Amino acid sequence: MRRRACEAPRTGSVLLTLATSPGMFRSGAFLAEQLGDLRDEQVQPNGVDLTLGAVFEQTSPGRIERDGKTIGDRRELTPAETDDGELYRLQPGGYVVRYAERIAIPEEHVGFLYPRSSLLRNSCMLDTAVWDAGYEGRGEGLLEVHHEIELEPGARIAQLVLAGADHEGTYDGSYQGEHL
Numbered sequence: 001m002r003r004r005a006c007e008a009p010r011t012g013s014v015l016l017t018l019a020t021s022p023g024m025f026r027s028g029a030f031l032a033e034q035l036g037d038l039r040d041e042q043v044q045p046n047g048v049d050l051t052l053g054a055v056f057e058q059t060s061p062g063r064i065e066r067d068g069k070t071i072g073d074r075r076e077l078t079p080a081e082t083d084d085g086e087l088y089r090l091q092p093g094g095y096v097v098r099y100a101e102r103i104a105i106p107e108e109h110v111g112f113l114y115p116r117s118s119l120l121r122n123s124c125m126l127d128t129a130v131w132d133a134g135y136e137g138r139g140e141g142l143l144e145v146h147h148e149i150e151l152e153p154g155a156r157i158a159q160l161v162l163a164g165a166d167h168e169g170t171y172d173g174s175y176q177g178e179h180l
């Protein structure tokens with residue numbers, strides 16, 4: 001049974017009550033079942049870890065207009081061959097990263113992506129946006145590097161969580177089906 005906010009008990013924490021109600025945030029196991037094809041270590045209690053698929057440096061300006069947008073050109077970086085295998089060695093700056101996993105946000109849900117805390121602890125940040133119901137593709141984010149870091153291709157860098165959500169229509173934007 002779904003509980004409306006106004007029906008939440010007055011004792012205890014309302015936030016805690018809502019966050020644990022059925023239909024709110026789904027478990028990592030539930031999301032993993034939707035996505036399939038994940039390594040065991042990617043499945044977390046509350047979400048699924050996404051891994052580093054590709055890294056790009058933007059090379060020309062983009063544009064956001066009132067009606068429409070242009071994404072700037074970019075250059076894909078090649079990881080260095082090291083004694084420890086392939087590594088991206090990233091100097092401070094901003095990089096567009098593409099996640100390796102094919103994401104599909106089921107209807108009646110919305111996705112939120114967070115950086116892995118080890119990135120933050122290494123002076124890096126991943127900036128992310130909303131994952132709409134019905135979106136399918138391999139998405140992208142902005143990696144801010146504030147101190148040089150080495151990242152292995154396929155390393156876990158982010159965690160996707162899925163929440164139950166009302167919506168009208170499903171995602172039909174320009175990124176639908178990207179990089180599949």
Ligand SMILES: O=c1ccn([C@H]2C[C@H](O)[C@@H](COP(=O)(O)OP(=O)(O)OP(=O)(O)O)O2)c(=O)[nH]1
Nearest residue numbers: 128129130131132135139140141171173174175
């Ligand atoms: O960090 C994120 C967040 C979302 N997405 C995916 C899922 C989302 O559904 C889709 C579109 O995002 P958004 O709606 O923010 O794109 P937009 O800039 O508004 O473009 P459009 O209007 O073409 O959708 O991109 C990402 O790749 N990275």
